[in-house]
Amino acid sequence: MNIAITAASGQLGSAIVKALLKITPKENIIALARTPENAKHLNVEVRPGDYNEPLQLEQSLQSVDVLLLVSGMDAPDKRINQHRNVIEAAKKAGVRKIVYTSVQGAEENTAFSPVIQSNRQTEQDVRDSGLDWVIGRNGIYIEPDIEYIDSYKKLGFIANCANDGKCGYTTRSELGFAYACMLTNDKHNSQTYNLHGEALTQYQLADYMNQAFDTELTYKPMTVKEYQQDRIAELGDFIGTVIAGIYQGIQEGKANNPSHFAQAADRAHISWDEYFTELKSHTK
Numbered sequence: 031m032n033i034a035i036t037a038a039s040g041q042l043g044s045a046i047v048k049a050l051l052k053i054t055p056k057e058n059i060i061a062l063a064r065t066p067e068n069a070k071h072l073n074v075e076v077r078p079g080d081y082n083e084p085l086q087l088e089q090s091l092q093s094v095d096v097l098l099l100v101s102g103m104d105a106p107d108k109r110i111n112q113h114r115n116v117i118e119a120a121k122k123a124g125v126r127k128i129v130y131t132s133v134q135g136a137e138e139n140t141a142f143s144p145v146i147q148s149n150r151q152t153e154q155d156v157r158d159s160g161l162d163w164v165i166g167r168n169g170i171y172i173e174p175d176i177e178y179i180d181s182y183k184k185l186g187f188i189a190n191c192a193n194d195g196k197c198g199y200t201t202r203s204e205l206g207f208a209y210a211c212m213l214t215n216d217k218h219n220s221q222t223y224n225l226h227g228e229a230l231t232q233y234q235l236a237d238y239m240n241q242a243f244d245t246e247l248t249y250k251p252m253t254v255k256e257y258q259q260d261r262i263a264e265l266g267d268f269i270g271t272v273i274a275g276i277y278q279g280i281q282e283g284k285a286n287n288p289s290h291f292a293q294a295a296d297r298a299h300i301s302w303d304e305y306f307t308e309l310k311s312h313t314k
Contacts (some may be wrong), residue, residue: 032093033213034060034125036079036116037100039068042131042168045206046098046213047072053210062090081112087119094120096127096213099156106148113152117159127162127219129212131205134167134198134224136284141258141275153222162219164212166294168205169198169226170276170285175235176309182247188236189250190277191257196286198226199235200299208295223290227299238302242309254278 033050037043038061050059051074062079063069069076077090081102091097097120102109113130120128132149135142156163175188182188208225212218230238232249239247252260254274262270279285291299 031095031214032058032060033096033098034062034077034079034091034094035098035100036062036081037064037102038072038076038079039063039065040100041173042202042205043098043100044069044072045202046100046209047074047206049203049206049210050213053214060090060094062087081115084115084119087116088122091119091123091125094123094125096129097125098209098213099128099130099152101131101133101149101152106144109148110151110155114155117155121159121161125161127164127213127216128156128159129164129166129209130156131209132165132167134169134226134285134287135276136279136282140278140282140284141271142279143275145272162216164218164220165222166205166209166212166225167222167287169200169224169289170280172199172201172305175239179239179243179245182239183243183245186246187248187250188232188239189252189257189260190232191252191254191274192232192277192280193251194231194233195281195283196229196231197235197280198224198229198285198287198289199302200226200291201305204291204295204299208291211295218294221290221293223294224287225291225294226287226289227291227305228302229286230302234302238306242306243313254281 059074061069061072061076064080066076102112135146137146236247236249258274261273
């Protein structure tokens with residue numbers, strides 16, 4: 031069975047390829063990338079995979095049985111058609127099954143909601159494709175907070191608009207493992223899974239960060255408007271506004287959903303005690 035991963039040069043795509051390599055012969059794994067050279071390091075066959083090139087996609091999906099469609103990074107209105115290009119190419123190439131990486135979050139009234147809505151449309155397009163399908167709705171990656179530790183240290187605190195809302199965090203490597211299971215086992219067909227670990231408040235996250243990095247961070251709540259202005263100042267209008275929308279969704283409880291990780295992965299998600307203990311051992 032040949033399995034193809036789109037956007038394989040990205041962080042999530044790479045994590046899924048790495049997880050697949052542990053359970054599937056490398057000869058059966060195909061990495062698709064808009065810029066193929068960027069996926070060479072994965073040590074599997076690489077084919078071109080630009081979401082804007084339907085004919086190229088159809089050619090690259092020849093001999094593929096199962097396809098992992100990683101959500102695109104373009105503006106929401108463009109992403110729907112890009113994803114449709116991949117789905118149509120898969121159908122024409124004879125792909126049997128599509129697994130789609132969707133996301134959790136507020137479907138209305140935040141700056142992130144248009145992204146969520148576009149993902150929900152692709153979920154429906156995948157269900158309507160006539161192919162076997164599985165949908166994963168990813169929780170929030172915890173890695174960006176870890177990578178931001180130096181900035182947190184300088185500030186002495188974590189500040190955003192999530193307040194005491196709980197967030198279903200996950201890691202890319204845990205997602206990689208779950209998607210590898212979903213790709214290779216047909217018992218998951220026709221399922222939609224929320225994929226995340228134990229939900230945490232920002233206060234709990236600060237405590238875990240302190241344990242791992244020997245810091246004394248506190249959590250400082252902000253209003254949505256304050257946080258949006260702060261993020262725009264650092265990251266620009268588009269990304270800053272979207273990130274503020276994500277944290278507004280956390281505040282509103284839209285990132286605190288039942289997790290189906292154990293059903294998808296046939297094991298529990300890594301606990302945050304274990305994750306941060308491991309992190310502490312690597313930082314020494």
